[in-house]
Amino acid sequence: MKSDEFSSYIPGLSIDEIREKYRVRNIIKLASNENPLGTSPLVRDTIKKYASFAFRYPRSGNIELVEEISKKLGLKKDNIVVGNGSDELIDLIIRLNSGTDRNIILFDPSFSIYELQAKLCGVEIKKIPLNRDFSFPLERVIEAIDKNTAIVFLTNPDNPSGYAVKKFVILDFLNHIPEDVLVVVDEAYVDFTEEIKEYSLIDQIYKFNNLVVLRTFSKAYGLAGLRLGFGVMSEKLADVLRKIKLPFSVNILAEKAAIMALKDIDFYNLTLETVKKGRDFLSKGLKDLDCYVYPSKGNFIMFKPPIDAEFVYKKLLKKGIIIRYLKSYNLPELLRVSIGNSRENKLFLDGLKEIIKGRIYYPPP
Numbered sequence: 001m002k003s004d005e006f007s008s009y010i011p012g013l014s015i016d017e018i019r020e021k022y023r024v025r026n027i028i029k030l031a032s033n034e035n036p037l038g039t040s041p042l043v044r045d046t047i048k049k050y051a052s053f054a055f056r057y058p059r060s061g062n063i064e065l066v067e068e069i070s071k072k073l074g075l076k077k078d079n080i081v082v083g084n085g086s087d088e089l090i091d092l093i094i095r096l097n098s099g100t101d102r103n104i105i106l107f108d109p110s111f112s113i114y115e116l117q118a119k120l121c122g123v124e125i126k127k128i129p130l131n132r133d134f135s136f137p138l139e140r141v142i143e144a145i146d147k148n149t150a151i152v153f154l155t156n157p158d159n160p161s162g163y164a165v166k167k168f169v170i171l172d173f174l175n176h177i178p179e180d181v182l183v184v185v186d187e188a189y190v191d192f193t194e195e196i197k198e199y200s201l202i203d204q205i206y207k208f209n210n211l212v213v214l215r216t217f218s219k220a221y222g223l224a225g226l227r228l229g230f231g232v233m234s235e236k237l238a239d240v241l242r243k244i245k246l247p248f249s250v251n252i253l254a255e256k257a258a259i260m261a262l263k264d265i266d267f268y269n270l271t272l273e274t275v276k277k278g279r280d281f282l283s284k285g286l287k288d289l290d291c292y293v294y295p296s297k298g299n300f301i302m303f304k305p306p307i308d309a310e311f312v313y314k315k316l317l318k319k320g321i322i323i324r325y326l327k328s329y330n331l332p333e334l335l336r337v338s339i340g341n342s343r344e345n346k347l348f349l350d351g352l353k354e355i356i357k358g359r360i361y362y363p364p365p
């Protein structure tokens with residue numbers, strides 16, 4: 001295996017990197033769709049409380065956490081698997097279904113982890129280009145499925161566009177998919193849709209044995225740094241995943257923190273409120289600056305600035321504002337900004353305004 005066959009996941013730049021490079025003191029990071037309110041105070045207390053247990057191995061299977069998730073979502077424990085971020089579950093599901101004769105269907109562009117792990121496993125990747133407005137050409141996925149297709153990945157709401165499709169549309173799609181093809185619906189951002197019930201497929205796993213729904217604690221629950229996600233799926237698949245998974249990938253502090261995060265309904269609701277308000281505010285502000293704004297159901301907004309996107313991105317960095325330049329998604333004209341708190345959103349728009357107004361450009365007719 002040649003190491004130069006692989007390219008690494010390109011994360012949003014970190015605050016330390018920018019501080020060192022540009023020597024700016026106050027940094028605003030709106031690049032990785034993290035929680036705009038930070039870590040919940042109750043979760044912080046919980047982590048402190050359990051700090052002295054750091055020397056212990058966690059209980060294999062993270063039974064306590066699975067129990068909490070099962071209560072919260074009204075699902076059976078046997079259908080739930082927790083992982084070191086949903087990334088771990090994506091990796092395991094791909095590895096379990098790998099083989100050089102098999103293929104995986106992805107939209108182009110899509111969340112890069114799917115492709116990176118598929119490549120590592122030597123699975124053929126079939127890419128279906130998204131429609132121009134970033135909606136899903138689901139009929140083209142159905143056409144692309146062949147006897148060697150192992151998995152189809154859908155991200156709903158989608159990253160980086162923020163596009164989301166309603167549950168009934170995916171249900172119709174599922175009815176056209178052969179039973180031996182796994183459909184993985186990554187719902188990392190589903191919390192931020194106006195009405196979760198209209199979008200989430202989590203209650204459909206009992207109807208479709210080939211459906212896997214992924215959720216994460218990294219976004220709405222504010223635990224990105226602790227690495228915790230979970231998947232909901234048929235008992236049979238859940239059982240296999242538990243067997244092949246490294247036993248202690250979810251650590252004790254992450255488990256305790258997640259249990260508290262599930263109970264801290266006030267923080268969760270305030271997060272959703274902050275994101276919805278911020279999304280409207282940023283969306284309007286971006287449009288006022290002649291940006292093209294893609295409608296978003298996530299905690300981020302993808303947009304096309306009226307001047308060169310890379311130029312805007314770099315100028316923002318110099319001001320200590322980190323957003324995501326989407327060149328790595330093959331979208332060099334577009335940028336993605338995470339919804340921050342009201343202060344961050346305002347500073348971002350102010351900075352962007354300075355950059356755009358400072359440049360002569362011809363507005364579209």
Ligand SMILES: *Cc1c(COP(=O)(O)O)cnc(C)c1O
Pocket residue numbers: 033084085086087088111155159186188215216217218219224227228229
């Ligand atoms: C952020 C994100 C996740 C979450 O990954 P974790 O490993 O749980 O942090 C999953 N899928 C998509 C599409 C994401 O953008």
